Amino acid sequence: MSDKKKQQQPQSPPPPPPSEEDIKFGDELAVLPIRNAVLFPGAVAPFDVGREKSVALVEDVHNLDSPVIAIFAQRDPATDDPAADDLYPVGCAARVLKALKHSSGNYSLILQGLTRIRLDQVTQSSPYMRAKVTRVESPASEDVEAEALAMSLRDVAKQVIQLMPELPREAGSLIDSIQAPGALADLVAANLDAPVEEKAQLIETVEVKERIRKVLRLLTRQLEILKMRERINSQIKEEMGKNQREYVLRQQLKAIKEELGEDDGDQGDLDGLEERISKASLPSEADSVAKKQLKRLRSMQVGSAEYTVVRTYLDWILDLPWTNTTEDNMDIAEVRKVLDEDHYGLDKVKKRIVEYLAVRKLKKDKKGPILCLLGPPGVGKTSLGKSIARALGRKFVRVSLGGVHDEAAIRGHRRTYVGALPGQIIQGMKKSGTVNPVFMMDEVDKIGHDFRGDPSAALLEVLDPEQNNTFADHYLEIPYDLSNVMFVATANVADPIPPPLRDRMEILEIPGYTRREKLAISRQHLIPKQLEEHGLKPEQLTITDEAVEELIEHYTREAGVRSLERTIASVIRGVAVKVAEGDNTPRVIKSEDDLREYLGAIKFTSDVAERTEETGVVTGLAWTSVGGEILFIEATRMFGTGKLQLTGQLGDVMKESAHAALSYVRTNAEKYGIPKDFLEKSDLHVHIPAGGMPKDGPSAGITMFTAIVSLLTGIRVRHDVAMTGEISLRGRVLPIGGLKEKTLAAHRAGIKRVLVPERNKADLDEVPKEIRDELEFVFVSKLDEVLEAALESMPQPSQAYLDEVAKRESAQTPSAN
Secondary structure (H helix, E strand, C coil), X not given: CCCEECCCCCCCCCCCCCCCCCCCCCCEEEEEEEECCCCCCCCEXXXXXXXXXXXXXXHCHHHCCCCEEEEEEECCCCCCCCCHHHECCEEEEEEEEEEEECCCCCEEEEEEEEEXXXXXXXXXXXXCCEEEEEECCCCCCCCHHHHHHHHHHHHHHHHHHHHCXXXXXXXXXXXXXXXXXXXXXXXXXXXXXXXXXXXXXXXXXXXXXXXXXXXXXXXXXXXXXXXXXXXXXXXXXXXXXXXXXXXXXXXHHHHHHHHHCCCCHHHHHHHHHHHHHXXXXXCHHHHHHXXXXXXXXXXXXCCCHHXXXXXXXXXXXXXXXXXXXXXXXXXXXXXXXXXXXXXXXXXXXXXXXXXXXXXXXXXXCCCCCEEEEECCCCCCHHHHHHHHHHHHCCCEEEEECCCCCCCHHHHCCCCCCCXXXXXXXXXXXXXXXXXXXXXXXXXXXXXXXXXXXXXXXXXXXXCCCCCHHHEEXXXXXXXXXXXXXXXXXXXXXXXXXXXXXXXXXXXXXXXXXXXXXXXHHHHHHHHHHHHHHCXXXXXXXXXXXXXXXXXXXXXXXXXXXXXXXXXHHHHHHXXXXXXXXXXXXXXXXXXXXXXXXXXXXXXXXXXXXXXXXXXXXXXXXXXXXXXXXXXXXXXXXXXXXXXXXXXXXXXXXXXXXXXXXXXXXXXXXXXXXXXXXXXXXXXXXXXXXXXXXXXCCCCCHHHXXXXXXXHHHCCCECCXXXXXXXECCCCEXXXXXXXXXXXXXXXXXXXXXXXXXXXXXXXXXXCCHHHXXXXXXXXXXXXXXXXXXXXXXXXXXXXXXXXXXXXXXXXXXXXXX
């Protein structure tokens, strides 16, 4: 512990001035050097004593002739054993009023300043310093000028006291009670907040008026500082709102923590941010923005709203992956193995992934492909994305775009908005932690748009390989490179996808599964998965292939396998209940009777034969967003005025196809043995059941034509025939789309013969070989060929038609001379 003045307490009235007898002392006194303080005559002040020589002096004070010691201030407080040259020449003789010894061996003293003294010569250095001193007497100055100066000093001192609420109320009375100008100057000087050097000059100034002037100058400077502080405080109080008050409190808390030696709070946090920026390997533009924002952050109030915004922005920049990559698995055989493990079939998609990997192996900087998996629900589009990521050894990120209406969901909000965040693209990249994940955008065909913008338009930049290396999110406002990302979009239907967006994606169609594929998927994936999820072992339950085929045929009717998986789970749950009840008998599900116990009666039966027993009913094929479907087209005739009525919630294109079919029949009525006037006193009604489902498209043209001819000729359509094709008014059969899905639907429904436009012959390669082997495909180019293949017998032309044909032929035959 050093010898220094204790923290100054509010000044209390001094004891009565000592008498001449009280302040008698010799010309040699023990010297106590003090640091960072000056003791003035008349002042009473506490001091801590801890140095060895100082402690020795205090312990010997009772052996002195009188309890008076010499107090001199040190020039340099760092000096531990000061000599005469290290002390200011003028000090103060002081009486030791009280000495209190601590357990540590140090002392606390209370000293009363008596009079000025000058250090003449050191006579002893050990065990403590003694020196010869000379009393410095102040010359008498009881004139008008001294009184005036004292009055000014008193007024200024009172003003200072008013501006310092921490001082006691008695301070003003104390000032008034001292009449002697010199004593007043010493009292004020003792309580001045001034450096030791300036106070040392004051105690060295013996002449009273000069001393008052110096004290007055220092006190006036302190008054001006206090007034300035008062004005600043007043302005701050006027301007300071909630954020400013919080800032002040935080600053005070920070100061308290520093005093307690605790963490340095936000400053340390900002230093941590600076270190993160230096280690983040940011691109030059991102690095420049991050450092600029950090500089702004250091000058902000911690509690302000802007501070939180900038801090969150910096966190987003630093949390994004800028250079982190995962190494691609370049073993093509291994990739094939993983893809086959996870999914059965889907050869087209697997082939495309292997092709991309092969190119990456040859060209390291190949950009990621942008694929769109198009197919009905339940065929494994989303799970295929996870499988691709697992096969390549990349991270997988999925975002669902179904129902997204706001462009900001893709590009993010600008930071001016409260609670702004980056879009789902940047959020997904942060979640992945790498610059080359497999990024799946689910349900891209179900994106909406309204007054808030068009998200599909925002995706144009994301999915364009020429632009996405500088993708600009509204929140980040820094170019971000997406060129290494493998984007995989999924959709059920291609039509709702805007053409510019569709043009940027490589569309891979995933049609529905065949019976054999569903059987293999059930055996390899669905049954083992559901057994594990329900806590059953394979030896406790066996589901035979015959039972699975029964499930596919009579309990589900879908392009994918989602309903099939739910149905299998229902069977396994039923067995799990019995096992939980204590019946551990191994079970084998192998027939319809076994399934009925757990699933009830069958849900789907083939009613094709039953519904086509009558004339005017034909089985057509349609494409829907959930795969192919069969539909029945029914025609009937009634008394009327020649109208054609169409029902079944048909679209305009389908209605036009019905009118075209009727027009061709009317044009060629006699060719099919139909009277020319068949519509004069009757109406035709064409209906397509399942009226709750909207239907449209031209591919039902030949089906409606066949239904009308069957009705009017009375010849039934073969019950095992289904057809699809567009017609023209000249009797041509035009090509259609979705042949594979329609063929799969015909196969599911038990159809044996399918009529297909001749120009769709090349599309048959997409149909699985097992389907081609089980179905008979008849390729037609004219409507007569359709009737010949579909009706039980070909309608015979009327005699009038035959006569007309013969007449036409004879007219064209050249005559002989």
